[in-house]
Amino acid sequence: xxxxxxxxxxxxxxxxxxxxxxxxxxxxxxxxxxxxxxxxxxxxxxxxxxxxxxxxxxxxxxxxxxxxxxxxxxxxxxxxxxxxxxxxxxxxxxxxxxxxxxxxxxxxxxxxxxxxxxxxxxxxxxxxxxxxxxxxxxxxxxxxxxxxxxxxxxxxxxxxxxxxxxxxxxxxxxxxxxxxxxxxxxxxxxxxxxxxxxxxxxxxxxxxxxxxxxxxxxxxxxxxxxxxxxxxxxxxxxxxxxxxxxxxxxxxxxxxxxxxxxxxxxxxxxxxxxxxxxxxxxxxxxxxxxxxxxxxxxxxxxxxxxxxxxxxxxxxxxxxxxxxxxxxxxxxxxxxxxxxxxxxxxxxxxxxxxxxxxxxxxxxxxxxxxxxxxxxxxxxxxxxxxxxxxxxxxxxxxxxxxxxxxxxxxxxxxxxxxxxxxxxxxxxxxxxxxx
Amino acid sequence: xxxxxxxxxxxxxxxxxxxxxxxxxxxxxxxxxxxxxxxxxxxxxxxxxxxxxxxxxxxxxxxxxxxxxxxxxxxxxxxxxxxxxxxxxxxxxxxxxxxxxxxxxxxxxxxxxxxxxxxxxxxxxxxxxxxxxxxxxxxxxxxxxxxxxxxxxxxxxxxxxxxxxxxxxxxxxxxxxxxxxxxxxxxxxxxxxxxxxxxxxxxxxxxxxxxxxxxxxxxxxxxxxxxxxxxxxxxxxxxxxxxxxxxxxxxxxxxxxxxxxxxxxxxxxxxxxxxxxxxxxxxxxxxxxxxxxxxxxxxxxxxxxxxx
Numbered sequence: 181x182x183x184x185x186x187x188x189x190x191x192x193x194x195x196x197x198x199x200x201x202x203x204x205x206x207x208x209x210x211x212x213x214x215x216x217x218x219x220x221x222x223x224x225x226x227x228x229x230x231x232x233x234x235x236x237x238x239x240x241x242x243x244x245x246x247x248x249x250x251x252x253x254x255x256x257x258x259x260x261x262x263x264x265x266x267x268x269x270x271x272x273x274x275x276x277x278x279x280x281x282x283x284x285x286x287x288x289x290x291x292x293x294x295x296x297x298x299x300x301x302x303x304x305x306x307x308x309x310x311x312x313x314x315x316x317x318x319x320x321x322x323x324x325x326x327x328x329x330x331x332x333x334x335x336x337x338x339x340x341x342x343x344x345x346x347x348x349x350x351x352x353x354x355x356x357x358x359x360x361x362x363x364x365x366x367x368x369x370x371x372x373x374x375x376x377x378x379x380x381x382x383x384x385x386x387x388x389x390x391x392x393x394x395x396x397x398x399x400x401x402x403x404x405x406x407x408x409x410x411x412x413x414x415x416x417x418x419x420x421x422x423x424x425x426x427x428x429x430x431x432x433x434x435x436x437x438x439x440x441x442x443x444x445x446x447x448x449x450x451x452x453x454x455x456x457x458x459x460x461x462x463x464x465x466x467x468x469x470x471x472x473x474x475x476x477x478x479x480x481x482x483x484x485x486x487x488x489x490x491x492x493x494x495x496x497x498x499x500x501x502x503x504x505x506x507x508x509x510x511x512x513x514x515x516x517x518x519x520x521x522x523x524x525x526x527x528x529x530x531x532x533x534x535x536x537x538x539x540x541x542x543x544x545x546x547x548x549x550x551x552x553x554x555x556x557x558x559x560x561x562x563x564x565x566x567x568x569x570x571x572x573x574x575x576x577x578x579x580x581x582x583x584x585x586x587x588x589x590x591x592x593x594x595x596x597x598x599x600x601x602x603x604x605x606x607x608x609x610x611x612x613x614x615x
Numbered sequence: 616x617x618x619x620x621x622x623x624x625x626x627x628x629x630x631x632x633x634x635x636x637x638x639x640x641x642x643x644x645x646x647x648x649x650x651x652x653x654x655x656x657x658x659x660x661x662x663x664x665x666x667x668x669x670x671x672x673x674x675x676x677x678x679x680x681x682x683x684x685x686x687x688x689x690x691x692x693x694x695x696x697x698x699x700x701x702x703x704x705x706x707x708x709x710x711x712x713x714x715x716x717x718x719x720x721x722x723x724x725x726x727x728x729x730x731x732x733x734x735x736x737x738x739x740x741x742x743x744x745x746x747x748x749x750x751x752x753x754x755x756x757x758x759x760x761x762x763x764x765x766x767x768x769x770x771x772x773x774x775x776x777x778x779x780x781x782x783x784x785x786x787x788x789x790x791x792x793x794x795x796x797x798x799x800x801x802x803x804x805x806x807x808x809x810x811x812x813x814x815x816x817x818x819x820x821x822x823x824x825x826x827x828x829x830x831x832x833x834x835x836x837x838x839x840x841x842x843x844x845x846x847x848x849x850x851x852x853x854x855x856x857x858x859x860x861x862x863x864x865x866x867x868x869x870x871x872x873x874x875x876x877x878x879x880x881x882x883x884x885x886x887x888x889x890x891x892x893x894x895x896x897x898x899x900x901x902x903x904x905x906x907x908x909x910x911x912x913x914x915x916x917x918x919x920x921x922x923x
Contacts, residue, residue: 267866271885277671298670298888388868440757440777442869452758509672578886589870593781 221513225256228520230284234263236464237537246524257516280510283517289323289502290577296326297575301506305329307518319568320540324504332506333525336537339498339564340398340462342489347482348377348459361490369436372459380438383458385446388585395462397499399424401569402491408572414609417602425591425598442592468557469535485556487563498564580609664894683895696879703875704854707790715801723809740799748863751792755779779865782872789873793860801846808842848911852904
């Protein structure tokens with residue numbers, strides 16, 4: 181018995197050492213990431229795993245239809261799509277990077293700097309046709325570009341548009357032309373509140389998330405501001421940066437902005453508007469479709485859409501929220517992935533889904549047959565695309581954004597004055613930016 | 616027949632050997648699993664914590680010694696997260712112990728259909744944390760949540776309250792959601808303790824006309840010390856590591872109000888892609904939990920009623 185026990189112990193030790201050795205040998209760097217750089221694979225066959233998001237832009241059904249269209253041309257390539265919430269997308273791309281789980285990843289305009297400098301996505305400059313640089317919208321091209329190289333193909337331009345409930349505006353005794361400026365919007369909102377048309381006329385996506393930065397960016401632009409100066413330093417604690425935040429806070433204090441906005445993401449804003457509990461909101465292009473969808477909206481036919489209202493400086497840039505498709509650097513199937521990306525970014529394919537999101541291609545905006553299918557959104561979005569405001573294009577944008585989100589919320593929740601909050605944000609963020 | 620007889624003695628030896636070989640194969644999967652998912656990541660994380668690793672695919676990873684630890688310990692965000700974690704741990708453990716005790720005593724009472732109540736009570740524990748979090752996020756939703764609907768329809772409030780909109784309130788609401796899920800577990804631990812108490816002790820206490828409170832203080836509570844201790848160790852450690860419920864309910868917001876140390880660590884590692892710092896933070900959590908566990912085990916060993 182004793183002999184057996186010793187034997188068992190020895191066996192355990194052997195197994196242990198063998199397992200440890202096997203694991204130690206498989207490791208080749210501190211991170212444990214394999215050093216292989218992926219592979220081209222076969223251009224016409226194989227499986228392409230693609231990571232998309234569940235929110236705004238093209239719907240899951242749209243993407244599945246695009247894959248069907250793609251398979252008519254490339255029947256031997258299987259595309260396996262995965263959809264995650266936007267809030268989970270960045271971290272999913274990062275954690276899946278070492279294993280090469282996904283061949284194609286959807287990138288937000290704020291990530292190319294990070295993903296390119298950290299080698300998460302493949303440099304596709306050599307594959308990128310020259311004519312695309314002229315034929316695609318400038319605001320969309322930026323999404324795939326970092327330091328004059330391309331790390332993906334723009335999939336769609338995007339900006340936040342201004343949605344208003346026309347019935348409520350008229351009930352308050354105003355007309356759509358009064359909504360041209362934010363001051364005008366506030367006047368109408370006050371009248372609505374006084375007349376009891378809606379308790380909180382404005383709803384925003386001001387939760388501690390990137391959505392907050394998008395709303396803030398658009399207001400910052402309206403007040404004539406920028407995030408950074410020419411040296412790349414954050415300057416939102418001066419002039420327009422503080423004025424925009426003060427404006428936001430005042431709208432809460434005056435009871436015009438729904439105080440629950442600090443817990444809302446875009447989808448909550450959409451639902452609030454769809455249930456008739458808000459008269460005004462900023463949201464992405466696909467919202468117009470959702471607000472006119474009888475299965476989810478009580479305000480079908482009541483909603484109008486325009487470019488974001490003018491600020492006191494008479495400017496109205498839209499936040500650049502374009503998205504691009506990149507190829508993960510550990511992909512073993514890069515050629516097939518490229519074929520898939522270029523197919524679903526193509527003009528004819530994109531023109532099929534213009535109620536979800538607008539195309540990348542300048543020519544689509546000149547083609548009345550296309551613009552007529554979603555005229556309100558085309559008209560409103562064009563203004564925002566022509567004049568956009570960019571969030572800082574830096575590798576550690578994620579950290580900068582978290583700092584700014586926190587401090588804006590501190591001001592909105594009354595924990596700090598807008599000036600104090602922005603001073604703190606700038607000093608913390610510039611520490612990050614300067615390493 | 617003869618063949619069998621002649622090979623009998625060597626067979627004994629090969630029998631032992633084959634038993635050993637069998638043991639090897641039986642142990643192999645467990646050993647690989649334990650090393651693959653526990654020991655290996657623990658060692659790798661320790662190694663990474665001494666390097667600057669700024670990408671999931673980093674090729675240049677300079678050795679920085681204990682700099683990651685120093686930077687973590689000197690950052691105000693870290694201490695704020697630790698403070699929130701302590702609050703979360705203390706309040707949720709206290710709440711779960713109190714509610715769990717009441718529930719355990721109720722389930723121990725001689726009720727008709729007691730088995731049914733016991734089965735119902737265990738349900739919240741059976742719900743996965745991520746589902747639980749999604750459910751409470753819906754209930755607490757400021758605009759269309761059922762809690763606000765219930766309160767306004769009962770006439771208890773006129774205005775919708777943003778339950779997850781204020782940093783302090785949000786942390787308390789997350790604690791509540793966590794307590795709803797884990798109280799049944801605590802209750803069942805305590806119930807096990809309760810059923811082990813000899814009913815004769817209660818009978819003699821009743822003969823002595825001891826009050827209900829007196830019986831609880833002098834009999835039930837002291838007899839439950841072992842169960843309470845185990846629950847305390849389990850729940851403190853679990854609460855200190857709380858991550859999934861926060862990820863699903865609030866993502867650390869508003870204004871970082873629900874950012875506990877585990878969530879803070881996640882953000883540093885995966886959102887910031889600062890894996891060296893993330894690893895160092897993980898080790899700081901491990902050290903804190905080790906200290907907590909050691910202290911608890913010491914306390915348990917000193918107590919005479921201890922089971923450990």
